[in-house]
Amino acid sequence: MTDVTDVREPTVEGRPAVLGGDPVRAADYPRWPVWDDRERELLLGTLEAGGWWQGDGHAAADFADAFARYQSEEFGLALTNGTHTLEAALAACGIGEGDEVIVPGITFVASATAVLAVNATPVLVDVDPETLCIDVGAAEAAVTDRTRGIVAVHVAGAAADLDLLTDLCARRGLRLIEDCAHAHGTFWRGRGAGSWGDFGSFSMQRSKLMTAGEGGVLICSDEELRDRAWAYADCGRVKGEWFYHHATYGSNLRMTEWQGAVLTAQLERFPAQNERRNRSAVALGDALSAIEGVRPQFRDERMDSQGNYCYVFHYDSDAFAGLPLRDFERALGAEGIPMGVSYPSLNHLALFREGNFGPRLRASAPTQDYRSLRLPVAEHAADSTVWLEHRLLLAEVDDVLDVARAVERIQRHAATIVEHQGGGS
Ligand SMILES: Cc1ncc(COP(=O)(O)O)c(C=O)c1O
Numbered sequence: 001m002t003d004v005t006d007v008r009e010p011t012v013e014g015r016p017a018v019l020g021g022d023p024v025r026a027a028d029y030p031r032w033p034v035w036d037d038r039e040r041e042l043l044l045g046t047l048e049a050g051g052w053w054q055g056d057g058h059a060a061a062d063f064a065d066a067f068a069r070y071q072s073e074e075f076g077l078a079l080t081n082g083t084h085t086l087e088a089a090l091a092a093c094g095i096g097e098g099d100e101v102i103v104p105g106i107t108f109v110a111s112a113t114a115v116l117a118v119n120a121t122p123v124l125v126d127v128d129p130e131t132l133c134i135d136v137g138a139a140e141a142a143v144t145d146r147t148r149g150i151v152a153v154h155v156a157g158a159a160a161d162l163d164l165l166t167d168l169c170a171r172r173g174l175r176l177i178e179d180c181a182h183a184h185g186t187f188w189r190g191r192g193a194g195s196w197g198d199f200g201s202f203s204m205q206r207s208k209l210m211t212a213g214e215g216g217v218l219i220c221s222d223e224e225l226r227d228r229a230w231a232y233a234d235c236g237r238v239k240g241e242w243f244y245h246h247a248t249y250g251s252n253l254r255m256t257e258w259q260g261a262v263l264t265a266q267l268e269r270f271p272a273q274n275e276r277r278n279r280s281a282v283a284l285g286d287a288l289s290a291i292e293g294v295r296p297q298f299r300d301e302r303m304d305s306q307g308n309y310c311y312v313f314h315y316d317s318d319a320f321a322g323l324p325l326r327d328f329e330r331a332l333g334a335e336g337i338p339m340g341v342s343y344p345s346l347n348h349l350a351l352f353r354e355g356n357f358g359p360r361l362r363a364s365a366p367t368q369d370y371r372s373l374r375l376p377v378a379e380h381a382a383d384s385t386v387w388l389e390h391r392l393l394l395a396e397v398d399d400v401l402d403v404a405r406a407v408e409r410i411q412r413h414a415a416t417i418v419e420h421q422g423g424g425s
Contacts, residue, residue, distance in 0.1 A: 012024075012405050012408050012409050012412070013409070013412070014409065015413070016331055016334070016335070016409055016410055016413045016416075016417060017331075017334035017335050017336070018330060018331040018334040018335075018410075018417060019413065019416065019417060019420060023334060023335045023336040023406075024335040024336060024337075024402050024405050024406040024409060025335060025336030025337065025399075025402050025406070026336065027336075027399075028336070028338075029338055029389075029391050029392040029394070029395050029399070030391050030392075030394040030395055031391065032207075032389070032390070032391040032394075033206070033211050033266075034269065034273070034394070035262070035265070035266075036265075038265040038268065038269075039261070039262050039265040039266075041265075042059070042261035042262065042264055042265050043258060043261050043262065045261065046059055046257045046258060046260075046261040051257055052256065052257050052258065053254075053256070053257060054078065054254045054255060054256070054257060054260075056257075057257040057260070058260075059257045059260030059261045059264060060078035060254075060255040060256065060257055060259060060260030060263075061078055061260070062260070062264070063076075063078060063217075063260045063263045063264045063267060064076030064077055064078035064217045064219075064255075064260075066264070066267060067202070067217050067219070067263070067267055068217070068219040070192065070267065070270070070271075071180075071184075071192030071193065071194045071195055071200060071202075071219055072187075072191045072192035072195040073192065073194060073195040073200060073219040073220065073221060074219075074220070074221045075219065075220055075221065075223070075226045076217050076218070076219050077217065077218040077219075077226065077229055077230055077233060078215075078216075078217060078254070078255035078259070078260055079215075079216040079217065079218055079233050079253045079254065079255055080214065080215070080216060080253045080254065080255060081203060081204075081205060081214050081215060081216045082110065082179075082181040082201060082202060082203020082204070082205060082208075082216040083110040083113065083114055083203075083216070084114075084216055084233070084253040085199075085201040085202065085203070085216040085217065085218040085253075086110060086111065086114030086115075086151065086177065086179060086201045087114045087117045087118060087232075087253075088218055088229040088230075088232045088233045088253055089114075089177045089198070089199035089201055089218055089220075089229060090114060090115060090117075090118045090120065090149070090177065091118050091228070091229070091232040092199070092225050092226075092228035092229035092232060093148070093149060093175045093177070093198060093199075093225070094148075095115075095118055095120050095148045095149055095175070096118050096119050096120055097119045097120065097363060097364055098120075098146065098364050099120040099121070099146055099147075099148040099149075100120065100121045100122075100123045100144060100146045100147045100148065100367055100368075101115040101120050101121070101122055101123065101147070101148060101149045101150065101151060102122075102123045102125055102134075102139045102142050102143070102147060102149070102150045102151070103115060103122045103123065103124055103125070103150075103151045103153075103346070104124070104125060104126075104127050104133065104134035104135075104139075104151075104152070104153055104155075104160075104378070105124050105125065105126055105127055105345040105346050105347060105375040105377075105378030105379070106127045106132050106133075106153075106155055106342070106343055106345060106346075106378045106381055106382065107153040107155065107179065107343060107346065108181065108343060109343075109346065109349065109351065110181075111151050111153050111179050112124070112151075112346055112352075113351075114151070115151065116357055116360045116361065117360070119360055119361065119364075120148070121146075121361065121364070121366045121367050121368060122151075122346075122366075122368075123142050123147070123367070123368050124346050124347050124352070124368065124370070124373060124375060125138040125139050125141075125142050125375070126138045126375045126376065126377045126378055127155075127375075127377050127378045127381065128160075128161075128298075128377070129377050129380075129381070130297070130298035131155065131158045131159075131160065131161075131297065131298045131300065132155040132156070132158065132297060132312065132378075132381055132385065133152065133153060133154060133155050133158060133159070133160035133161070134150070134152050134153065134160050134165070135377065136160075136161055136164040136165055136168055139165075139168065140168055140172075143172050143174070144367070146367065147172070147174060148174065148175060149169075149174050149175035149176065149177060149198075150165065150168075150169060150174055150175070150176055150177070151177045151179050152165050152176060152177070152178055152179065152197070153179040153181075153182070154178065154179070154180055154182055154183035154186055154193050154307070155182060155297075155312075156182050156297060156306075156307075156308065156309050156310040156311070156312045156387070157182045157183045157184075157185070157186045157193075157209075157306040157307030157308045157309050157310075158186075158297055158298065158299065158300070158303070158306055158312075159183070159186050159188045159193055159300060159302075159303045159306075160178075161300070162178075162188045162189075162193075162196045163189075163302070165196070165197075166196055166197070169197070175197075175198045176196070176197030176198055177197055177198060177199045177200075177201060178193060178194050178196060178197040178199070178200045178201065179201050180193045180194040180200045180201055180202045180307075181201065181202060181203035181205075181208065181309070182208075182209075182307055182309030182310070183202075183306075183307040183309070184202060184208065184209040184210055184270065184274075184307050185209060185270065185271075185274035185277075185305055185306075185307040185308075186303065186305065186306050186307040187303065187304040187305050188300075188302055188303055188304070189302050189304070190304060193307070194219045195219065195221070198220060198222065198225060199218055199219065199220045199225065199229070200218070200219040200220070201216070201217075201218055201219075202216060202217045202218075202219070203215070203216050204216060204217065204259070204263055204266075207309075207389075208309065209270070209273075209274075209277075209307055209308070209309055209390060210263060210266035210267060210269075210270050211262075211263075211266065212258070212259035212260075212262040212263050212266070213259075213262075214259065215255055215259045215263060216255070227239060231247070231248055231250055232248070232249075232250045232251070232253070233250065233251070233252075233253035233254060234250060234252070234253075234254060235250045235251065235252055236248040236249055236250030237250070273394060274305060274307070275305075276393065276394055277307075277308045277390060277393040277394065278305050278306060278308065279397065280392075280393040280394075280395070280397055280400040281299075281306065281308050281311055281393055282299075283397045283400060283401065284296075284311060284393075284400050284401065284403055284404065285299065287401050287403075287404035288313055288403070288404050288407065290404075291319075291404065291407055291408060291411065292319045292411075293315065293316040293317075293318065293319020293320055293411070294313055294314070294315060294316070294319075294407060295313060295314040295316075296312070296313045296314075297312040297313060297314070297385075308390050308393055309390055310340050310387040310388060310389065310390055311387075311388040311390065311392070311393060311403075312342075312385055312386065312387050312388075313385065313386050314381075314384055314385055314386075315328060315384055315385065315386050316384070317384075319411065320410065320411055320414040321414035321415040321417075321418050322414075322418055323410070323414045323417055323418050325383060325384060325386070327417065327418075327421055328386070328410065329341065329386060331410045331417055332386070332403075332406055332407065332410060335402075335406035335409065335410070336402070336406070337388060337392065337402070337403055337406055338388060338389035338391060338392055339386075339387070339388060339389065340387035340388060340389050341387055342381065342382045342383075342385045342386075342387050343382065344382050345375050345378035345379045345381075345382045346375075346378075347370055347373045347374070347375050347378075347379075348379065348382070352370035352371075352373075353370060353371055355370065355371075388403065
């Protein structure tokens with residue numbers, strides 16, 4: 001193999017692209033989504049078979065079952081998206097008006113709006129400073145006699161501490177719903193993410209680790225919970241009853257067969273992609289750890305593999321001549337690195353600050369005062385972490401290491417960048 005340090009050293013030395021230099025990467029990283037003739041074949045098969053609806057075909061249901069088995073779980077429900085999977089899980093657990101559900105501050109808004117959707121109060125708690133996942137101590141401190149469950153998010157595929165969470169939920173009689181929207185392919189002590197709680201909720205939206213543009217899968221092992229979730233997702237129908245026998249409240253949250261066809265092909269390709277992303281993430285972590293002021297998101301040793309929805313690292317502007325995070329992100333993007341961005345801490349959203357809950361929580365006001373709520377770790381993380389798109393992890397390792405070269409280059413020239421940009425975003 002080529003000695004990359006010798007070959008690449010000049011690019012690290014070069015003028016940063018944000019100051020007009022050539023970018024570290026001229027070529028783009030692999031595109032996302034990845035697809036080939038297999039998707040085409042399965043889509044055409046669905047088209048020609050004519051069963052375009054879950055009630056007529058079997059692509060979506062078969063995919064959801066296969067995906068559940070991949071994540072070490074028994075049952076899988078093929079639903080519309082990863083917001084509705086959370087909502088169906090909460091509804092199946094009987095969570096509703098007057099109940100509280102604990103949700104971490106760093107996540108996509110859906111982890112909390114799903115709680116609002118069933119008319120329960122999301123109780124926002126802080127996150128662990130290293131993994132960015134729920135701080136289990138903070139979750140325990142937030143438990144009241146109204147608490148019914150925890151939505152634990154595996155942020156960027158890094159597993160929340162499932163040992164502590166399952167213990168806490170067992171001791172306090174709480175439901176555990178794992179929000180695995182980022183965690184396809186995350187395994188904790190030999191078992192898939194999503195198989196530890198009462199439900200595991202996955203999204204197959206465009207940016208996720210496997211995708212049909214939109215889509216979601218809910219996994220569980222309890223038949224009764226499964227049937228209740230499915231009834232909620234299928235207009236309140238009861239298995240074995242007349243089609244128009246609607247026994248309970250429900251809605252239409254069913255995945256289409258088109259999505260099932262595409263996701264079947266995506267799942268076939270997934271294990272090899274997951275391995276490659278993990279190899280890349282470990283190599284990138286080693287390279288970034290050697291740079292002052294950069295700390296990769298903590299990779300717990302109990303985690304056998306990480307889904308890596310994004311590649312996340314902590315950024316300390318002090319080691320970059322005070323270059324603000326947003327300017328650093330811009331400079332890294334200019335070097336040809338595909339950039340995402342951290343979620344804001346949920347307590348900073350107008351939704352919570354202004355209590356814009358629409359028809360939700362009218363009868364029972366939220367039990368948490370969101371306006372005065374502080375989540376110091378989550379708030380700091382939102383302003384000090386860098387999120388890179390997962391597609392770059394599908395490249396050859398040497399190409400992935402361009403991220404570290406670009407970071408180093410920016411660091412060497414940080415004072416000049418600050419000077420040119422007036423020191424502010
Ligand atoms: C953590 C988390 N939960 C839930 C969702 C909702 O998934 P969907 O977009 O499929 O509704 C997302 C999607 O971005 C997410 O990132």
